[in-house]
Amino acid sequence: MGELYYSNPSLWFDEKRKKWRGQIAFKDENGKRRFKRTTLEAKGKRAAQAEFEQWHANTEAQAQANAKRDPYGIAIADTFIADYIEQYIDTKERTGVIQPSTAKDYRNSNKHIRRAFENVPISTIQSKDVELWIAELNEKDYSPSLISKCYRLLKLAMKEATQRDAIRKNPLDTVKSPKRGNKKEGINALDEQGRKEMLRRLDSCELSPVIVAAYIAIYAGLRREDVCGLQWRDVDFTKHVMWVKRAIGIGKGGAYVKPPKNDKPRNIYMPESLESCLLKWKEIQRGNFTESLASLKGDSYVIGYPVGYQNDNAKWFNPTRLTKEWHSLAKLFGIRGTEGRLPTFHDLRHTSATAAVAGGVDIKTVSSILGHSNAAMTLNTYASADPNAKREAAKQIEKAM
Structure with a gap:
């Protein structure tokens, strides 16, 4: 039978009820002592x-x-760990608990779990096994971010296995969580000179989806999935406002439409430079659609393209493709951020945020533009990211002294 779940039986006569009662003890999923009575x-x-x-x-x-x-x-305790996690991910995705893009990230993490615990049943994994595995990942120089993701996924799945009585306690409860971080520490935004040079390079290029996307990221601070999900009906040239109402995620079956981060639509006022760019691009895109025997409509994607001759609806631009095309362009430009690296597409968003903070825009407003869940996240990320701001602070301190 193996280890007993219930122990310390006791029997007594309840004078108030005039009945015999019994009690057995057990431990819950958090290891706390509980009792069951009859x-x-x-x-x-x-x-x-x-x-x-x-x-x-x-x-x-x-x-x-x-x-x-x-x-x-279906057997649980004897199920191999990676197989159980795959079932766990499938269930969460089918029930809508997690987005397909999150499920894809989970599956990537599960690949590392499978390599380490191939053919290891759930009931046999021990805390020391997990500790050794984390140590091995560190020795192989995997990023802290990846190690942390793998740890969290394994802990979540094992917690569910505990709740389903497959195991008595979660072996990861006694394993210290790996430090979260990234090999590339710091915000690799463009400083003032880098911003000017980047805009000069973009201005010299013919407008294309990736160029327009870069303008949007720099001037409006949108994530790549937000840029790809932007439709023309979300751009109000009369009120000079852009709405972020949807995003394009990447799941197991490819790209798909999903709600924006935190499920909250937000609006962003467009500066004249961005508005001018979008007006020019809209006319170029209208011509491209006409050549494909399609019509540019409100639900056409801003950097999208026609699906085909029989469908006038425009298809979105794949976020992964946007990342790859921007990387090629960044290498061509050769401009580097404050961390000395070529800027990723997400670094353009960082650039927008740091420029706003350095320019004196209040944190609450910057947080609203970026779509952060709270202003504290914005403050912790960007308040000290601009080197010019740090130099100015040094001057002010010297002046005060």
Whole structure:
């Protein structure tokens, strides 16, 4: 039968109820001691003891059975860890608990879990096994971010296995969480000179989806998935406002439409330079659509393209493709950010945010533009990211002294 789930049985006569009662102890998923009690029908102590022992045995047998099977009769405790996690991800994705893009990230993490725990059943994994695995990942120079993601996924899945009585306790509860971080520390935004040079290079290029996307990221601070999800009906040239109402995620089956980050639409006022760029691009794109025997409509994607001759709706631009095309362009430009690296597409968003903070825009407004869940996140990320601001602070301190 293996380790018992219920122990320390005790029997007593309840004077208030005038009934015999029994109690057994167990530990919950957090390792805390709990109790399960029953009121017995037997009148005498010997009969009550027999009834209580039978109830205890039935309760233990049910717990042991639950440890081996889920409601569908599929073995849990003997399921290999990576296979169980794959089932866990599929269930969360099908029920809408996680987005397909999150599911894709989980599956990438599960590849590393599978390599480490190939053919290892859930019931046999120990805390020391996880600690050694994390140490090996560190030795192989994987990024702290990746290691942390793998750890969190394994802990979530094992927590569910605990809740389903497949194991008594989560072995990761006693394993210290890896430090989260990134090999490329710091915000690699463009400083004032870099911003001017980047805009000069962009101005010299013919407008294309990647060029327009870069303008949007720099001037409006949008994420790549937000840029790809932008439709023409979201751009109000009369009120000079741009709305972020949807995003394009990357899941197991490819790109798909999803709500924006934090499920909250937001509006951003467009500066004249961005508005002028978008007006010119709209006319260029209208011509491109006409050549494909399609019409540019409100639900056409700003950097999208026609689906085909029989469907006038425009298809979105794939975020992964945007990242790759921008990387090629950044290498061609050769401009580097404050961390000395070529700017990624997301660094253009960082550039927009640091420029706003350095220019004196209040943190709450910057947070709203970026779509952060709270201003503290914006403050912690960008308040000290601009080197010019740091130099200015040094001058002010010297002046005060």
